[in-house]
Amino acid sequence: MPFVRIDALGADGHRLDALGRAVQDxxxxxxxxxxxxxxxxxTGHxxxxxxxxxxxxxxxxxxxxIVFVAITMRAGRGPDQKRALSRRIAELADPYADTEPRNVFVSVTENAxxxxxxxxxxxxxxxAGGDAAGAVP
Known part of the structure; x- marks a missing residue:
């Protein structure tokens, strides 16, 4: 269950929603x-x-x-999945929100x-009483 923050300059509600859909998809x-x-x-700035x-x-x-996409999620995804995720977000941002892929900055932070x-x-x-580390399988 990732937590996503999206910041975009000059973005109205329509563009922010489209960027959110791109990331979610x-x-x-x-x-x-x-x-x-x-x-x-x-957040639009x-x-x-x-x-x-x-x-x-x-x-x-x-x-x-530029659009900053910060994703916080549980640890457990490999480098190939993370590369594919960044690539797919950039690909979808163009048709969904008219955002050039080069302007999609993605940061992934993992935790337990x-x-x-x-x-x-x-x-x-x-x-309580369970495994506190619990990485994603």
Whole structure:
């Protein structure tokens, strides 16, 4: 159940929704995430009261169409799955949200099952007396 944050410069609600759909569809296709596991924070920045900074590293030219996608998920996916996920998000961002693939910046952070609570103050993935490490199979 990944937690996704998407930040985009000059994005209205329609574009933010499209970017959220692109990421969710990629998560479902590449990692087999169920469709109801959609936990996203979508933020548009107007360039005045809030903005994004970007550079051209490593050798990828970005412009103000940049989108930052930060995904936090349980550990257990291999390098090939993570590469495929980043690639698929960039592929879908173009037709869904008119965002050039070069402007899709993806960061994946992994953690353990004990690091998640979905409500009620409980660690649903690591109940008391269970294995707190609990990587994704």
């Amino acid at each position: 990629a998560l479902m296709e590449v990692l087999g995430i169920p469709p109801e596991d959609r936990f996203q924070v979508l 107007d360039g005045t009261t809030s903005t994004l900074r970007h550079g051209d590293c490593p050798g990828v030219h970005h412009d103000d169409g 099952s004990i690091d998640w609570s979905f409500g009620d103050g409980e660690a649903q993935y690591a109940p």
